[in-house]
Amino acid sequence: MRTTTLIPRRIATTGITVLGAAGIATAALTGTAHAAPQTAKPAHQTAAKAAAKPVKADDKTDKKDAGKKAEDYPDNLDGWIREAMSIMKKHGIPGSYDGIKRNIIRESGGDPNAVNDWDINAQKGIPSKGLLQVIQPTFDQYHVKGTADKLTDPVANIVAACNYAADRYGTMDNVDSAY
Template identity: 75%
Template sequence: MSAFITPEIRRRIKSRKTAVAGVAAVAAATVAFSLVPSGDAEAGVRTEAVAAAPVAWKADSKQIAAVQESITGQQSAFEAQFKATQAKAKAEAKAKAVAEKKAAAQAAAEKRAKNEAASRSAARTPAKVTYPNNLDGWIREALSIMKKHDIPGTYEGIHRNIMRESSGNPRAINNWDINAINGVPSKGLLQVIKPTFDAYHVPGTAHDQYDPVANIVAACNYAADRYGSMDNVNSAY
C-alpha cells in the first residue's frame, strides 16, 4: 500500500502523530498537576516533593525507631533509678528503726541502772528513825545521840536516875536547894543547872534545859566526865 501513499497523505499522518503526542503530554501534565494543590505558584517544586515522598517516609521511619529506642532506654533508666530510690528509702527506714530500737534499749538500761543505784543508795542510807514523844522515846533518842558522840550510858542507868530526880517530868524544877538559892535552880528530867547544861551541851540538840533529849544528853555528858558514866550515879550528883 506504501506505493499508493502520496506526499500529502504522509504529511497529514505526521501531523496527526504530533497532535496525539501533544495530547499525551497535556494529559501527563494534567495528572501531575492534579497531585499539587491548586493555586500553588511553584507546582514544579511540589511535584518534586511528591516524587521524593517515599524517601522522606523511609527517613521518618528511621527517626521514629531511634526515638522509640531512646524512650525505651530512658524508661529503663528511670525504672532502675526508681528501684534504687526505693531500696535506699527501705534501707534508711530499716537503719532508723534499728537506731530507735537501740536508743530505746539504751534509755531503758540507763533508767534501770539509775533505779538500781537509787535502791542501793536507799539501802545504804538508813531511814530516819522517829521516836515517840514520851519518856521511853526521849531516852532512846538520847542514847542514839550519845552513841554518835561516844558518851557512855545505858537505858537502865538513865531511866533510874530520871525517876529519882524528876519522876519523868521534863518540866520539873527545884526551887528550894542551894542552887535555887544561888539563882540557878535545877531543871528538867535529870535536874541540871544552867552552867552545867551550857558547859556540857551537845551540838545538834536543843539549847533548852527543859528539852527532854537535850537535858538527858547534857547530864550524861557531865556524868561521864565526872563519874565515868550515868550508870555510876546513884544519888544527887
C-alpha cells in the same frame, strides 16, 4: 607501912556544877570544857527535814527513798531516852537505858518540866531543871551540839547530864544518888 599518894581528878568545868533534886551536891570546878565532839544532828531534826522534803513522782531516787526515814522516837520517856542514847553513842558518851531511867525517875519522876526551887542553887537564881535536874551553867558546859539548846528539852537534858556524869563519874550508870 605503905604510903599512897592520891592525885585528885581534874574535872573540866567552869562555874558551879549541880545535878540532882534530892540532896543537891554543889561543886565549884575549873578548867576547860570537855564536851563530847559536837558534829551530829539529833535524830528528831533529821526526821523533820526528811518529812519536810516533798516526794516527786518523776524522781526515781526520791521514790526509792520515800519509804525510808530516820528512826522516829515517841514523845515520851522511853523515846527521849532511846533518842538520847543514839546521840550519845555517836559522841562516845557512855550510859545504859536502865542507868539513865533510874536517875530520871529519882530526879524528876519523868517530868521534863520539873524545877527544883528550894535548894541553894535555886536560892542563887539558878534552879535545876528538867528530867535529870541540871542547872544552866552545867547544861551550857556539857551541851552536845546538834541537840536543842534548851535546858528543859528532854533529849538535850539527858545528853548533857550524861556527858557531865561521864566526865565526873565515868558514866551515868555509876550515879546511885543525887549527883
